[in-house]
Amino acid sequence: MAAKLLDCYARVSSEFGLTGRIKLAMLTKISSEKAASEADSEENIMMFEQAVIQIRAAPR
Amino acid sequence: MSIATKLGLFLAGVIVIFSALAVAMLAQLRSVALGYDALLNTQVRQMQAARVVQVTFKKQVQEWKDILLRGYNPDDLAKYTGQFHNREAEVHAGAQALAGTVDDANARKLLTQFLAAHQVMSEKYQLAYEAYVAGQSDFKAADKMVRGQDRAPTDLFDQVVQALDGRVTASVEAQRAATARNRNLVMSGCGGLLAVFGLLGWLTVRSILRRLVGLREVSDRLSRGDLEGLVVNISGHDEIGEFGESMKGVHAAFAELIKIASSPAPLG
Numbered sequence: 333m334a335a336k337l338l339d340c341y342a343r344v345s346s347e348f349g350l351t352g353r354i355k356l357a358m359l360t361k362i363s364s365e366k367a368a369s370e371a372d373s374e375e376n377i378m379m380f381e382q383a384v385i386q387i388r389a390a391p392r
Numbered sequence: 393m394s395i396a397t398k399l400g401l402f403l404a405g406v407i408v409i410f411s412a413l414a415v416a417m418l419a420q421l422r423s424v425a426l427g428y429d430a431l432l433n434t435q436v437r438q439m440q441a442a443r444v445v446q447v448t449f450k451k452q453v454q455e456w457k458d459i460l461l462r463g464y465n466p467d468d469l470a471k472y473t474g475q476f477h478n479r480e481a482e483v484h485a486g487a488q489a490l491a492g493t494v495d496d497a498n499a500r501k502l503l504t505q506f507l508a509a510h511q512v513m514s515e516k517y518q519l520a521y522e523a524y525v526a527g528q529s530d531f532k533a534a535d536k537m538v539r540g541q542d543r544a545p546t547d548l549f550d551q552v553v554q555a556l557d558g559r560v561t562a563s564v565e566a567q568r569a570a571t572a573r574n575r576n577l578v579m580s581g582c583g584g585l586l587a588v589f590g591l592l593g594w595l596t597v598r599s600i601l602r603r604l605v606g607l608r609e610v611s612d613r614l615s616r617g618d619l620e621g622l623v624v625n626i627s628g629h630d631e632i633g634e635f636g637e638s639m640k641g642v643h644a645a646f647a648e649l650i651k652i653a654s655s656p657a658p659l660g
Contacts, residue, residue, distance in 0.1 A: 350652055354645045361640040363647035 337367040340380040359383035416578040445486035452479035460531040499555040506548040
C-alpha cells in the first residue's frame, strides 16, 4: 500500500481540486489507482514530491 | 541517441565512405599513371633505342652492298663509304649506350656479345673494303670475304630486341594485374563498408518504424478511451522514447479522469 503516494494525491486534491489530480497523474505518469498498488519507494516519493512542488509553482 | 543524431551519423558515414572511395580511386589512378610513366621512360624507351640500333645496323649492311654495287664510280664509293662508316659508328655508340642503361642482365650480356661480334664484323668488312679498292672494284672477291658475316650480330641483336620486348610485355602485364588487384581491393572494401552502413541504416529504420507503430496503437486506444490493460511501453533515448514518456503521462491523466468520472468522491 503506497500511503505516501496517495497522500500526495490527497494533498493536491485538497489544494487544487480535480485539475491538480490530473496534473499529478500527468507529471508522475501514475494514476491514483495505480499509485495504490505501487511501492512507497524513495524514488517514487521523490518523484511525487517534485510533481507537487511543480504543481504548486505553476500559475493557477 | 536522438533520431536526428542517428540520421546525421548515417549520412556522415555514407559521405565518408564515398569520399574515401573517391580518394582511393584517385590514388589508384595516380599510381597507374606513375607506373606507366616509369614504364614509358625506361623499358619502352630502351626498346625504342634498340629498334633504332637494329634498323641502323641493317642500313650499315645496306651501305656495304651499295659500296659493292656502285663503288666502281669514285664519287659513289666515297659517298657510300662515308655513310657505311657513319652507320657503323652509330650502331656502336647506340649499342654501347643501350648496354649502359639496360638493367636486364640477359639483354646486357647479349649487347656485350653483339658489340664484340660487330667489332669482328667491322674488321672483316675493312679488309674486304681494302681488297675491293685494290682489286679495282672486284665486288665478287670482296663479297666472298664477308659473306654471312652479318648473320651473327644480326641474330644477337634480334635476341636483344626480343628480350627487351619480353620485359615490356611482362611489365605491362604486371601493371595491369596490380591495377586490377588494387581496384578489387578498393571496391570490396567500400562495398563491405556500404553493406555495414546499409545494415545499420535498415536496423535503425526498422527500430524507428516498430516504435512508431507502438505509439500509433497507444494513441488509437487513448482516442477511443480504451484504457483497459493498456501499457505504454515505448522505450529509447530518442525523440520517440520521449514521446512515449509523454504518452505515459497522458495515459495516467486519462485513467485519473475516468476514475474521477466513475467515483467523484474526493480522496483522503
